[in-house]
Structure formats: structure tokens, C-alpha cells
Amino acid sequence: MDVVARLASQSAVVIFSKSTCCMSHAIKCLFYEQGVSPAIVEIDQYMYGKDIEWALARLGCSPQVPVVFIGGKLIGTATTVMTLHLDGSLKRLLKEAGALWL
Known part of the structure; x- marks a missing residue:
């Protein structure tokens, strides 16, 4: 859990991902299209990936990837992120975290 908390607080936006996961790819693209450069943790290529x-599962994240943290706070999985994007809340969260200036 400490590793997740430390990594999640190192950048305004952190995405825990797997390099072979199509939903992880889609979420990363969503942030790039918003003009955000998230920190990406590819857990399948990380020494402590398992x-x-x-730890992500213990936080209630199912599936375990992609999982997004904004401003050090757990936002959730792809479903939650897409819901926030569609209702306009995602941009507000990104601005508050300093990841987006427009």
C-alpha cells in the first residue's frame, strides 16, 4: 500500500496500467487528448507489480487496471473516469490538481 501511495502522490495525475491492456491504453489516450501528461506506472513491467x-485490489479497484489518481486521490477505474469525463467533472478535477491550466 505504501508503494501505491508514494507513486500516486508523485504527479498530478498517475495512471496504474498494464502495457497489454486495451482499456489502459484508452484511458491514457483520454488524458493525452485533454492535454495532460500523466505519470504512467506499467505494473506488468514494474519490479513490485504484483x-x-x-494493493489496488485492497483499495476496492476491480479490475485492478487502469486505475487513476488525481492530486494524490483515488479516482477509480476506467468506468469512473469515463463517467467523470462525460459529465464534465474530469476537467474540473484536473484543473484543481494543477494538471490542466485551461
Whole structure:
């Protein structure tokens, strides 16, 4: 859990992802299209990837990737992020975290 908290607080937007996951790819593209450069943690290529996956599951994230943190706070999985994007809340969160200036 400490590794996830440390990584999640190192950037305004952090995405825990797997390099082979199509939903992870879609969420990363969504942030790039918003003009945000998120920190990406590819847990399948990370030394402690299994521990991170376990910690994300303990936080209630199912599936374990993609999982997004904004401003160090857990936002959730792809479904939650897409819901926030569609209702306009995602941009507000990004601005508040300093990840987006427009």
C-alpha cells in the first residue's frame, strides 16, 4: 500500500496500467487528448507489480487496471473516469490538481 501511495502522490495525475491492456491504453489516450501528461506506472513491467496489483485490489479497484489518481486521490477505474469525463467533472478535477491550466 505504501508503494501505491508514494507513486500516486508523485504527479498530478498517475495512471496504474498494464502495457497489454486495451482499456489502459484508452484511458491514457483520454488524458493525452485533454492535454495532460500523466505519470504512467506499467505494473506488468514494474519490479513490485504484483504487490501494486494486490494493493489496488485492497483499495476496492476491480479490475485492478487502469486505475487513476488525481492530486494524490483515488479516482477509480476506467468506468469512473469515463463517467467523470462525460459529465464534465474530469476537467474540473484536473484543473484543481494543477494538471490542466485551461
